[in-house]
Amino acid sequence: MYQKDEAPSFDNVPRHIAIIMDGNGRWASKRLLPRTMGHREGMKAIKRVVKACSEIKVKALTLYAFSTENWRRPKNEVNYLMDLLIEFLNRELQELHENNIKINVWGDYHSLPPKCVDEIERARHLTQHNEAMVFNLAINYGSRTEIVRGVKRWGQDVLDGRANIDDLDEHMFSSYLYTHDIPDPDLLIRTAGEFRLSNFLLWQVAYTELWITDVTWPEFTREHLFQAISDYSKRDRRFGGLNSPKREGKNVKSKNI
Ligand code: FPP
Numbered sequence: 001m002y003q004k005d006e007a008p009s010f011d012n013v014p015r016h017i018a019i020i021m022d023g024n025g026r027w028a029s030k031r032l033l034p035r036t037m038g039h040r041e042g043m044k045a046i047k048r049v050v051k052a053c054s055e056i057k058v059k060a061l062t063l064y065a066f067s068t069e070n071w072r073r074p075k076n077e078v079n080y081l082m083d084l085l086i087e088f089l090n091r092e093l094q095e096l097h098e099n100n101i102k103i104n105v106w107g108d109y110h111s112l113p114p115k116c117v118d119e120i121e122r123a124r125h126l127t128q129h130n131e132a133m134v135f136n137l138a139i140n141y142g143s144r145t146e147i148v149r150g151v152k153r154w155g156q157d158v159l160d161g162r163a164n165i166d167d168l169d170e171h172m173f174s175s176y177l178y179t180h181d182i183p184d185p186d187l188l189i190r191t192a193g194e195f196r197l198s199n200f201l202l203w204q205v206a207y208t209e210l211w212i213t214d215v216t217w218p219e220f221t222r223e224h225l226f227q228a229i230s231d232y233s234k235r236d237r238r239f240g241g242l243n244s245p246k247r248e249g250k251n252v253k254s255k256n257i
Contacts, residue, residue: 007052007055007056007222007226008056008226008230009056010056010229010230010233011233012232012233013056013057013058013229014058014185014186014187014229014232015058015059015060015182015183015186016058016059016060016061016062016182016183016184016185016186016187017053017058017060017061017062017185017186017187017188017189017229018061018062018063018064018185018187018188018189018200018201018204018205018208019049019061019062019063019064019188019189019190019191020064020188020189020190020191020197020198020200021042021045021046021063021064021065021191021217021220022190022191022192022194022216022217023038023191023192023193023215023216023217023218023219024038024039024041024042024216024217024218025038026038026192026216027041027042027216027217027218027219028041028218035077036076036077036080038216038218039077039080039081039084040084041218042217042218043084043087043088044218045217045218045219045220045221046063046088047092048220048221048222049061049063049220049222049225050092050096050101050135051222052222052225052226053133053225054099054101054132054133056226056229057132057133058133059133059134059182059183060133060134060135060136060182060183061133061134061135061136062106062136062137062138062185062201063135063136063137063138064138064141064198064200065081065085065137065138065139066081066085066107066138066139066140066141067138067140067141067142067198067199067200068107068108068140068141068142068145068199069142069198069199082112082113082115082116085112085116085119085120085137085139086115086116086119089103089119089120089122089123090119093122093123093126093127096123096127096135097126097127097130099132099133100130100131100132100133101127101130101132101133101134101135102127102128102129102130102131102133102134102135103123103124103126103127103134103135103137104124104134104135104136104137104178105120105124105136105137105138105139106136106137106138106139106141106146106178107138107139107140107141107142107145107146107178108140108141108145109139109140111140112139112140120139134182136178138200141178141200142199143197143199143200143201143202143203144199144202146177146178146203147177147202147203149176150173150176150177151176153176154168154172154173154176174203174204177203177204179201179204184201184204184205184206184207184208185201185204185205185208186208186209186232187208187209187211187228187229187232188200188201188205188208188209188210188211189211189212189213189225189228190210190211190212190213191213191215191216191217191220192213192214192215192216192217193212193213193214194212195212207237207239207240209232209235209237211228211231211232213228
């Protein structure tokens with residue numbers, strides 16, 4: 001386990017880390033608190049993780065903040081999450097900007113409450129030229145919707161003569177997705193112990209390394225993040241081929257914490 005405040009130097013920092021932040025409700029219930037308090041505590045974990053990723057020079061961090069399915073939750077919980085988003089952007093925007101972090105939102109955020117749309121657009125506009133790290137928030141996001149949106153946009157390009165059916169391949173199709181300008185995630189972290197993808201980046205995680213922990217999101221610290229990266233860096237990524245030259249002859253198993 002990494003020591004507090006230590007920012008280790010890794011040989012192999014993932015370029016893109018994606019996280020399914022789960023377990024806010026369980027964290028709260030265990031403490032006899034309302035679920036919304038779990039989300040509030042989860043907001044603090046977001047801050048820790050963004051800071052740690054920026055310190056070790058991760059190029060892209062993507063957090064699953066609100067899925068297209070999360071609208072099925074009670075209205076007061078949905079409203080609370082929207083208010084937290086506004087609060088988070090309000091509080092953190094300046095510091096994120098000063099750290100040269102670009103904020104992006106994946107998903108149909110235009111159907112969120114107007115105040116959320118305004119905050120998102122303010123954040124995107126202010127940070128659009130930042131280059132140190134891109135921080136993507138997936139909000140009102142679902143991977144199947146993203147893929148259908150991509151197909152429609154490509155189909156429109158075919159109809160308008162900007163694209164040709166015979167030219168379509170995986171690389172070209174990827175250019176119609178939110179990830180068009182960044183690499184696929186190298187590492188996907190899921191907290192709170194469930195072994196599923198929950199409609200998150202289904203196209204993009206084809207060769208992503210998965211790291212799942214029982215730790216709930218509000219409890220997730222930078223030390224957990226560093227452990228995940230350390231385990232990731234010991235994995236043998238073969239992308240369907242044989243052992244990578246770097247790992248030839250070794251059989252390193254990753255461990256969870
Ligand atoms: C899953 O926990 C988490 C979410 C649905 C949303 C994640 C939101 C935050 C971390 C709050 C702050 C967000 C922003 C963008 C500032 P859950 O409620 O499904 O937990 P459970 O499975 O234990 O019920």
